[in-house]
Amino acid sequence: MAKSRDRTEDFxxxxxxxxxxxxxxxxxLVALLASFILRKHLEKPPFEKAAIKTLESISELEHxxxxxxxDYVDLHRITEQERDNIEHEVS
Numbered sequence: 001m002a003k004s005r006d007r008t009e010d011f012x013x014x015x016x017x018x019x020x021x022x023x024x025x026x027x028x029l030v031a032l033l034a035s036f037i038l039r040k041h042l043e044k045p046p047f048e049k050a051a052i053k054t055l056e057s058i059s060e061l062e063h064x065x066x067x068x069x070x071d072y073v074d075l076h077r078i079t080e081q082e083r084d085n086i087e088h089e090v091s
Contacts, residue, residue: 065090 019029044052068086071078078086 061090 016029019032024032072083072086
């Protein structure tokens with residue numbers, strides 16, 4: 001079985017030579033390579049923003065419900081007015 005060898009450096013040298021032959025200077029080449037590594041932060045689409053906000057709301061609601069579950073279920077722990085307040089906050 002033949003041994004495999006890492007050809008990464010060969011590839012880098014070939015792309016560097018090709019870029020220079022197309023007229024790229026060193027500064028432009030460095031900027032281009034950096035743009036591949038450090039991607040620009042893209043604005044999230046409105047749907048994704050809404051989905052994240054909905055997920056956060058659901059998480060907050062779940063936290064609130066688990067916090068007040070024992071009080072709400074036990075009839076002698078809180079008054080009817082407090083139970084109504086919990087229902088209002090959940091809705």
